[in-house]
Amino acid sequence: MVAPRDGSRRALIVEDEASIREIVRLHLSLGGFETEEVADGRAALDRLRSERFDLIVLDVMLPGVDGVTLCRAMRAGGPNQQSGVLMLTARDTEPDKVIGLESGADDYLTKPFGVRELMARVMSVVRRSSGGATAPDRSQTGTVTAAEMTLDPDRRQARVRGELVELTKQEFDIIYLLASRRGIVFSRAALITKVWGEDTYVTERTVDSVVSRLRRKVERDPDDPEMLLTAWGVGYKFADA
DSSP states (O other): OOOOTTTOOOEEEEOHHHHHHHHHHHHHHHTTTTEEESSSSHHHHHHHHOOOOSEEEEEEOOSSOHHHHHHHHHHHSHHHTTEEEEEEEEEOOOOHHHHHHHHHSSEEEESOOOOHHHHHHHHHHHHHTOOOOTTTSSSSSSEEETTTTEEEETTTTOOOOOTOOOOOOHHHHHHHHHHTTOOOOHHHHHHIIIOOOTTTOOOHHHHHHHHHHHHHHHHTTTTSSEEEEEEEETTEEOOOO
16 A cells, blocks of 8 residues: 555555456556555455545455445445445446445446546546535535435435435435425436436436335335335426425
8 A cells, every 4th residue: 555645535446356456556546546455355344444535446246245245334334435436347237237336336337448437437436426516416405304204414314214224325315315305306317417427327227226225215115105206207206295
């Protein structure tokens, strides 16, 4: 690890292939990051619990603890709960991408990848996680109470009917956005822009998948939702009352 300078951005590279770690390390260093590398999931979990990083480049298939489990653990709490996460994987199917993003990753990059694409996605992830122009719209700041739900954006906590509910980063951002604009319909494209950012690579199917998971977590009957409603042919909204 290179010792960080004051004000520098820190990146943790979690990848078991030495050649890929070297490529990522080199270009992140050229991009102004101080980097640390680990090759297995258990070592990464220890680092993520003890140190904060601005960016985590995270392979999905790892010895010890896999990347999806790591990302879920990170988003559940700790110093990297809101850090930027870019997942790397050799799998290029839509379900695999959805699983990675639903675990709390900000973006997803398939191996083999080009250096320009890597750095474009890195910078997009960092802008979003640091509250840049593509961060979720929160003009109504502070705790939001809607229906049977209370959302605390500072702690990134959701309580439903008095019980804490664990949400991924994207799940929380979507429900906070909808609940703070009750009755306002957001198209899938608008949700992608506001939650993932304009230069994201996720699809509208990802939005449907995240909303479906949210309903299973917060609704009494996910098949007959009372809070997260579908605006047919358009997108989604939070119930008016």
